[in-house]
Each structure stands twice: as structure tokens, then as C-alpha cells.
Amino acid sequence: MKRGLVSWDKNELPAEELAKRLAAVHAVARNRNVDAVVVYSDVWRSNDARYLSNYMPYWNRAFVVVPRDETPMLLCALSPRVYPWIKTVTVHETVIASPSPPATLFKLCDERGWKRIGVCDLEGLPTDLYAELTSGKAEIVDISRSEVRLAPAAVEVRMHARAAQMAREVLEQEITTRIAKNDHELTGRLERVLRRAGAEDVVILVSDGEGPPIPAEGRPIGAHTSVVVAIEYNGHWAKVTRNFSDVTSSLTSPGKVTQLREILSGPYSWENVNDIGDDAIVSVQLQIPANGRHFYYGDTCLQNREGLRVL
């Protein structure tokens, strides 16, 4: 669940960067001849909306609506009692209470005379919202994610790198001190330090060398233990994996070692897809056989035409 510090540090993420992203969506609206572009958001599919407006829900569903050549509005199922807080951490000046975001969107269509609405990744919407939006009350046009999300800019790469650095430092320190006796204790220790450092969300998985990394089950920590730390820092995910035997391999040319590549800048926090585009923030996870066990090692990388670069 999202429950750590949600903030907007304008030194890290300048308003100009968000304005640039918004301008790109305005251009999409003009080019596709739509009156507004809609981006869906929920608790675990928040990356795209966060990219546009810095909105990151701790609960419930929402639409970020970008009218052509206007600032974005938020149609939000959360209580108006939290809107003052939302306004402090996002670009949104207009937040509309929306138990049903599609119903509010259609009301806006009526009020503003909107006829054609673009929806980012239309078929990615939850089935109930998709059914309501495509019920014929307005013309709905699919806008692909690649039109809305540009290749990662320097600011975005820096944020992911900062998240990866936090995860690496805390995890490597924990492995060095070897204080935790079991995976619950280890998870708690990592969680505490990372959240105190400002992590928005933390997910820890542990492998005992016999099976894949899974959530803690109270198993003892030993030389065969590998630990995956996924961390969200101000809306930017990183995933770092280390093991207690310091077994490593090259992330950029792993050879015959089993490799898993996940996109961290997609709609979900991480998603293992075959067709990651040229420019993306990815997690590279290696499964390395040694001493009759499997060790895991991984990190967060920028993937582009030049190849992979560990952040």
C-alpha cells in the first residue's frame, strides 16, 4: 500500500518539466483532434498519472483529464477533505469529487461541449470503467501510451537513479551488518530505514536459494539468501537485488545466466514484458547458479539504443 511520504520537491522535479510533459499531451490532443485526453490512475497503476501531474493516490481510482490547451483536472473518488493536501503535492488546481469518474467526465462533456475524448491505453482501463466510457455518450478515441509518455528525460532518469541509490545503500549496509536472523526481521529493518529516508513504497522479496524471491515467510537468513528491494521514491521505481554470498555477474552482458528484464516506467510498478521499447527504465534481474543453489543479483538500468546503463 502507498503510505510513505508523498511529496513534490520542485528542485528534483521542476514545474517546467511537468509543463513540458503537459505541452506534449496538448499536442497529442490537437493532432488527434480530441477535446481532452484522459489518463487513468489507481493505487498500483499510478505511474502514468504521476508522470503528468504528480498525482499519486493512496487509495481509490481517478482520472487525470487534460483539456486541450488547459491545465489538467483531477476527477477523484477520494473525499474532498483531502483535496487541500492533493493540491500541495500535484499541479492540480481543480479537483472534482467523482464517485464515478466516467459520470463526471460526461458531465464535463455536456458543460463544455466536448464531443471527442482521447483515453490513454483505452483497453487498459478496468472493465467497468471501459464499459461506461464506451457506452456511446461521447466519441472515445484510444491514445497509445507512447504518445503520452515521452522517452525518459534527464530529470526522470535522475529520480530513478536516486531511488536505486537509496535501495543499494540500505541493502548493502544490511547485508554487511548481518543483524537480521530471519526474513521478517530483515524486511522490517529495510522497510524502516527506507521509509525514514523518504520512500513512498517498499516491496521486499527474499529467496532462500532453493526457490524464487517471494515475500517473507519467517525463513532464516543464511549464506544462500538473496534479497530484492523494490522502492518507489517520489513516483519513481527502482529494483535492486543482492545476496549474502556476494555472487554477481555482469548485468549488461550476462552470458548464459538466466536474465529477467522488467519495465519500471510502464503503467504498473514493474512488468515483465517481451517488447520493452528502446528507451525505458528497466530492472535487470539475474538468476545465477552456484554451489547447488540459485543466487539473485540485479539492479536498475536505463535502456536505450546504446544498450544498458546501470543507474
Next chain:
Amino acid sequence: MLKLNPQRKQEFLELMARRGWDMLLFYGDTWRKEHFRCLVSVCFTGPQAVALLTKEGEVRAVVTHPWDVEPVKAGTGGPVAYAPRLVEGLKTLLRDAGNAVVAVNGLEQMEARFSLAVKEMSAAAPVSATADVEEIRRVKTQEEIEWIRKAADLADRGYEHFVSAARAGMTEYELVAEVEGFVKAHGAEDNFMLVASGGTEVTAMKPPTARKLQVGDSVITELTPQINGYYAQICRTLIIGPPSEKQLQSYAIFAEAQQAAQDLLRPGVDISDVARVQNDVFRKHGFGEYTGSQYTRVRGHNLGLYPDELPHVLESSHYTCKKDMVIICHPNTYLPLSGYMVFGDTLLVTETGCVSLSRTEKRLFQA
């Protein structure tokens, strides 16, 4: 170790027979895992997981992360396919569906492209099983109650840690970090937690901010650890330093309202009345206007594999309570006396009434 819930599986098979469904899909995504976990008690870590229950009782699954294959296979004892794109995974899973009637638990949350794939493979749009499955899940099995007891115990210990950690000068997010680290170290799989601090300007709980706690603050939290998939919740208010008269007066109203709910809750009672008796306490003290949606959300809710299950405890919501439901009653709302205040226990409905699974003292805490 198999992690299929045999009692639930039987109930789902009976549901399928009653409704005429040939196949029942249990769809979970990262946010709403409960739609999958009510059949397969495995905390998957990829974006989605789907289990298929056939009317013959066979269980097959598809997962979208390779690390989920082994635990889900061990949990179901049946075949598990890995498909990074769930559309392809669903098409493989349903390749023999033919004209089968397919129902989906969690259909509403399912990405539309997935439900379109189900429709393509079964020659008809899938029907939603969500409400029917939720109704079955609402009454807990004895094993589920034991997990919720463990979660309630951890909520108690977590709140004790909250009280011992809270101090003036500490930020809200540092306090949450301390509690989060504690409950995870003691076996929580996850924890839903909201917090707020301050005085009469506080109108709601939210994620923690960088605000520093000050003497005189009300520090409010709902703490909801999850053990083996099941959540229990506790709501308490803590004052930094000695409480003011108004804070004490406010707390007394909340305690009276929560007790009224606890005294009434039993099988056969309409959940609307459980809300009404809480609101009546506020009305009696002249604060009736603060029981509406402008100042509050709900007077409680069901608990289980999701921390905010239906029915909600609202005067406008009607549901007849049953034995072995687990409900938190919390009259949380804004009052001009002290700002937003919270107070609530996890309650198990018994044959003749209810018992609180929360052991934390019912009082206004002080740090």
C-alpha cells in the same frame, strides 16, 4: 503446501452450479489481490494472476511474473502457466472453453483487454461473479478467523509501538516508518495505514507528511496489518503532551459511539442500525451535522482479504449481519472540539453479540 481453501472451493463450486457457470476465473491484480487469494492463498508479486476453477473442481492458473510460477503451483497443486502478457495467458487457459459460460470474480477491476480476450475465447461476454463471491467471503471460516485474530494481535502490538515511538519533533512519516518496520519485522505481509496530526484544522487522515509533531497535537491513525492475506484494523488517537478539556470531551463522545455499536452488533441486526446508533450519540451531544459525508466517510466496514470490504457501516446501507462476520466499527469524523478523531476496534460477530478482537485499551493515549 497446498494453499487452496477447501471450504471456499466447495462453496464456489456450489455457487457455479446454482448460477449455471461452467468456469469461474479469479482475477487479481497488484491492488486487488483478494479476488485471486480467496481461492489461492498465495501473495503473487507480478502485475496480475488468474486462477480458473472448472465445474469439475480442477484448478489451473496463469501468472504474469516468472517468480510467481513456483509458489502458485505449490499452492494450487495444479498446472500454472507463465505469460508476460495476460491476454495470451487467458487465451491459452480458455482454449477449450468453447461455448462455456465463464464468470469472473474481480471482473470490474480486470483490464478491458483481458475481459475482451475472455469473451473472444468463450463466445460470450463474461459475467461478473464479484458480488456473489463477496457474499460468500463475508462470513469467515474458523481458519480465517484465526488469521484475523493474529492480525488483530499484531495491530495491538503495532499500536503499542506507535505510542512508544511518537514524540514531539518527529515527522509524521518517520513515525509511520517506525510502525511499518515493526509490523513487518513481526510478520505483517502488508499494512494499510493512514495518519494525521494537529488540531482543529485536521479534517481527514492521509499518507504521512513531513509535518513535525507538536505538543498539544492529536495524532490519529488507523493501523491495518495483514497476516496471511487477512487484515485487522485498530483506530486510536494519541495526544502529544497532556490532553486539553476539549480533546477529552471529544474522546468521550467517540468512545460512547463506538460502544453503542459494539453493544448492538449481533446476527440479524441491519448494518444501517449499527451506523445509526453511533450517529445518534453525536446527535445527542449536538454534533449531528458531523455525521454526514462532508465530515466523514463511513462508521466502519467489513474486514477480510481487503481492508475496506463491503458492507460499509452507513445509515444508507442495508445488510443483515451474520455470525462470523468481522467488522470494524469506527465513528471516525471531524468535530470542532478537537479536529478529526478516530476510535475503533475489530469486532467478531458471535451467536449472541460480538467480541472485540482488539485488546488495546480504550482510552485517549498520551505521549
